[in-house]
Amino acid sequence: MPSSASYLAATFALLSLHAANAAPGDKVYQSDFLSKEEALESIELPDGYHLELLLSEPLVEEPVMTAWDGNGAMYVVQMRTYMQDIDASGEKEPTSIITRHVDTNGDGTYDKHSIFAKDLKLPRFVLPLDDRVIVGITDTLDLWTYRDSNGDGVSDEVEKIYEGGRRGGNMEHQPSGLTWALDNWMYLTYEAKRYRFTDGKFVVQDIPRGSGQWGLTQDDWGRLYYSDAGGEKPAITFQQPIVYGALNLSGQEESGFRDVFPIAEVPDVQAGLRRVGPNGGLNGFTGTAGQSIFRGDRLPEDLRGDLLIPEPVGRMIRRAKVDRSQAKTVLRNATPGTEFIRTRDVNFRPVWTATTPGGQLAIVDMHRGIIQQGHWTRRGSYLREVIQKWKLDKNIGKGRIYRLVHKDFKAGPQPRMLDEKTSELLAHLSHPNGWWRDTAQRLIILREDRESVVPQLQEMARKDPSELGRLHALWTLEGIGNLEAALVIEALNDSDSIVRTSAIRMAEPFMATNDPQVIAAFESGLPEDPEMLVQLINSISASGTTAPEWLSLSKLIEEKFGDVEVIREVLRLREEVTRDARLAMERQQEGAQFAESMQRGEAIYRQLCFSCHGEDGHGTPIPGRAGAKLAPSFTGSPRVLGTGDSAVLVLLNGLTGPIDGKTYEGLMVPMANNDDQWIADAVTYLRNSFDNEASMVSPERVAELRKQHAKRSEAWTVEELAELEPEELAFNKNWKLSASHNEKELKLAFDGDDRSRYTTGKRMSPGMWVQIEFPKTTRISGITLDTTQSKGDFPRGYQIQISDNGKTWSDPIAEGAGSADLEISFVPVEARFLRITQTGNDRLYWSIHEMTLLGKAL
Template structure:
């Protein structure tokens, strides 16, 4: 546990105004809070007195406990009614007791008298398991629960505010894993596809049939999702301490990031609450104030697209940092085709609170033109895998009594003194022709909802009005939405797109390029030459979109289009994204070792999992994510050349099943590896098959049966391993190889190089492989061994074409073969079926090849 700095500051003093007055302009200083064993739950009125916002802004309550409890998502239907997902079993104590019970719900709330507060309440869907996705359609609402990818449609047919009809909308199948590592943020994007975090695919409403499904790049998002005025989804990563990620271009075209997309110091945060309840431990808070120093739980993002807050806020990216009890506001700029983010309040934050229970987890632009904040209002914000007994967080929770603060929740409206709230919509009662007009609305929520409703109703009689709007509206946004609405209705014409490709605004031209994809996919390639010409457009974003569309459609001329674009346009965005597109011909990444067809399929599945989850801590290159403010510090240990990853399979399997805590190879890391057993044995096998054959690793695949066997042998373990404990209870490379006595049938003089620890030297037979060649090791004493590894990576073809392994305790009486097989690549791993006592180990060549038999490095695995 950390030693907490003492202070006389109490929450009561804050609320009384002795320390801070509400709504000052970023004038407050952070204060250390005493670990008195209890943090009070404040009334809404008292909590409002702890907030700091810029001049003119304030938060006002819309919906609070007892009407809601543990809210995580709010969404509005076409009539402005609010649906709230309530995770009522989330972390009701530090052990997550009862969390997996289906006692959560989605509630429905309505403001019937127009005073801005919800006064009519009902439970729309009850008995749910931690609902995480809510998307109102027309009179249907899509809901997805935890531990499944299935999405159901709920409908209230009798108007009592309670759903009485439930139908499967999308069959995704079961989903395991920690609840923080599952999809969230379901949005109907401007391109008429539905996106979530984690899932490397998008789905599309398909009248009369099952939703369409199309792959995307791994998005890297965790909790929350939004889109901007051009329909680009914005993802934010929490676990990897990244913040916004993959936001350069729509994720369907790839995950693009730039080295300088953040201003210097962007990931540093400035909280007011001095409580070090930080997953990363002491490295993640300032010792003098005990305040969080860096992103660690960013979530709930929203591009503000409303019309009832100051112009300065519109188009900004806002997201929450609930561990820091703050809201970050980011200015979004595009420079030379590159999107960049900066803190709109350098050295401070847009919204901060002294209330330790202020835990915003989602935000949304509302029908009234304001921004709504979903505050879980609770003590613990991390899931139980990070708060187990003995963990750093558990100690902080106990000292401050954070586990006692549960069962509340507030939804706030951000308002400004210079603006009034907008009117409540009645779109569910309007005709498609009336909905067309809403595409002109300055509030993005109105435009999105009108487009969605027109497509759901499928009335193609409005095509003429939409075409007129797409080509003649004074609103850029209306022209873009009209094009997408035509696309969604299936009535988009090539001539309309051709004219839009000549629009004076580059945003419309880029939209025209994107919507043309629908025509190409439906067999109309009449826009091929028009698309090629736009590779020479003067605006970088239009050029980038043209390159991405050509690649996405796999047009025969896509490479030529990219070459032409990067030759004609020297903007940095075109150059960098052009290189990224040209460098990826679309072929799947290949494993380092020779794998069977089934193992290659496992590898590909593991790659998708890694790119959507594991990369955030371990890095795209497998060497660990570098923390920007600490150039020599990585968030998690490297997987490349890791003895745990590439050693005996039992090591890596145990870590993935149960987690790993404490130092690794003598180094401390801010990140913590939690157990992933709940994802299932095949999931674990897939991930390990990928990481053991990537980043320069070339180890054997892991099978589901191997994982199952190791899991059963360990039993019902819950706590993570330490490195010392892991090696004490698992087979690993035996030490003391300098004391081994080696002999061989051929190449005796080079034997020392098999155990000298240098991959650039080797033992070699100096003649072609032939059956009967052997290599023998005599250990100093009898050991229980379970396998061995022969590494020929420096002479890739020199692995044994066939082998058998025999053991002996005296060098005279030899066992039957404890392992037989064929080498399939530079690294030959030989796993015995069971542990065997041995002092002598002999490997005999049973295959033949014109190449030599070589070993650059040899390991024998024991306990």
């Protein structure tokens, strides 16, 4: 592989040649900042389409997402401290804002602007409710509502509605995209949780899996589409609602779907050389963000239902057809060999798309030079060289929000839902623009007089001419809490699959209570609709029912359709969820502290680590490169096992260079801004998953290592970690062993036979000790006391001390409670004498079957 310097030289030479040979009229933009007119002109679009500039700097600077309230006011999230230089200086200063923009006369132009919320630390999402909006910010899982009580466009009432606690982690790896989905639950990326308002109360529920990175969208069926930029996956877990588990199927993308066709010839790719194409630009998805299913009604009909995938590194937006057949979705490029939207302008950074109230498409262009966060632009990185060469760090503080329009369509009218009566909102549940349907459903559920429209909703669910109107009427009733079993049974026989399948989801509470009416509805046999069959399996399992009628129905589906790909994979996923629950119970039996740490660690792994290291911990394969992985396997890794110190240090400072003789494309970035418990949980999970088995890592040990290496800023190499990782000190006959009780048997603790043992010969009491005198000063960093063959004989408490002369002893360098397989680690110390003192009381003897010391002879 060539060096980055030689590669860059070749790349820039290629680009110079490309520019020199450009045909007359071609524009080859470099890093110079274009005017708003030039930037707009540079964007390639299909025939009939064009972009309108809605907002730009100085009104919006560093915009990352947008959303609209029921009256069409647009809220724009602005990360104003994001990468203001190549080192991310001051990035987490709380000076970001959310702005509010109003079209006062309905002409399509936002003419009234205000700073709705300020002094925020990198806000991540805004979700309008009624006259409130939910806001989330970086480094916390807390949720707040902001409200403007006097109509001046500035929030003056702030309420914390959920105490989620500190999040931490790299800012690119934190929740975003809070979405009120069809099922009336709110979902967001990463977190294995969902949220809901039930009778005005905020409810939180765990779900099997979190997913995604930046952005989230849903289709008309309520299936959520996530993306994973770090794993180079433009769309994931869209086959079924994620509440049933993260289902991905083989072949869910057409062959070559991840190949991209940008015209920007800039090699500023986080993944390095393997992601640079022949023209010097991006060759495959890597930075996907802010995707959306277009559900509007004021663009050509063939765009409706397509998935729009922004790729800010490629300066382009992919349009994907969503082909659904036999309960399986396959994505394909709607514009083969090219992209729906693309430009050579190096500052075009589309990071968000959304269907507008007017039925068109909004595109948020962060419009800047650097798009990757500072962890990936560190000194010595490939990306830093490119940024400096192209002067990308000079383009900051800009922003563009565009509206995609078509020559044959005009925007729809501006909504006034916040001013309408609840009864008037019903008409919008069948609106051809999905934004109107979603917003009306949400507003009705949040209204205090929601019960007043129940009869009309019931009538609409039965007779509305639009299947989408019937669908939203049913889900609105579910959200209000007035969905009756009889209406669900009627919906099971609806003429449209989308309604029938949702009716099965809505039947889950009735399954849980073994409602005889709902059971009877399925007595005639299995439905023929594949969508209903898949949903039936998921709903029976999710309901938790134990009724034999439901369990036998699930078994029948398995017997008749178990060889069908989607059914087979859904059943496999259900077994995986069951296995995970059983594993959690087994961990609980090993100790509440261990179980809780493993649970938290697993959540961290599934949020952050799996995209590079894989679901199985063996490394994510790189498409198109046989045997190549984004990151190394954790199974049996010496950096994961041993004392665990190496894994902690990697999380604190990152890891660079070859690993066990192999070079990996993924870059392990520091996670030091997470707290000690977070890091301890992550490492404990790695040490006890993927066929690994090792001791817990404590937050106290993390704190010790953090303090010990506080001055280090660069990433570790495996060679440096190996030097720090202690080795097992082989027993030396020149060690002098002594003990407060039964000294002559202490040698049995070092004989390599775990059937023999040292024992005090007397019941445990405080002050009993064993001691080792080394022939010369020795570095020690850990001790293992194994009593698993006599599980009750472990020390009830312990403290470790050292001495240079055997007379003057240090304060305890480690102390705590004992266990049958006690592993004690501490900051390496140098000493001639080591003493372990038993500090508890018990009627049993203190025994040691085997003692192992970790360290290095000096």
